[in-house]
Amino acid sequence: MTDKLRLNDVLMLDQTGGHTEPPNTTPGTGVVDTMTHRARVAASACPELLIDADGWTLPSQAAYRSWTSAQAGLGVPNLYYTDRLDVPDPSEQPIPPASMHATAEQWAANRAALTVGAE
Structure with missing residues (x-):
């Protein structure tokens, strides 16, 4: 029996070029x-x-900000990171407190919307 479908890892780290973000025009999109x-x-x-x-795994801070704001609208959100991303570029690793606060605010809004919808 299944109760939830997992979308799977964002990147394929075990493949050549697996740390590279999927192509698009704006970082994170x-x-x-x-x-x-x-x-x-x-x-x-x-x-x-x-x-x-x-x-x-997310490839950059831009992807972190974009995905954490979008995922609650697509399903049950997840947070795999507490303070840094697991990326090769050290400058992209630390997650700024403002990004974590923005994630918390977005998810709180999602919970509030689910609560209103359940009434």
Whole structure:
């Protein structure tokens, strides 16, 4: 029995070039576009199941900000990071407190919307 579908890892770290963000024109949007496509396929295949939005591994701070703001609208959000990203570039590793606060605010809004919808 299944109660939730996981969208799977954002990047394929075990493959050559696996740390590279999916292509798009604005940093961070390739991740959102890729994962949104996966969420739509999952919802189409199994509309009765929850979607686990996943979120590991992200290639950059821009992708972190974009994906953490988008994932709550696609499924059950996840947070795989507490203080830094697991990326090769040391300058991209530390997650600024403002980004973590923005994530908390976005998810609080999502919880509030779910609570209102459940009443």
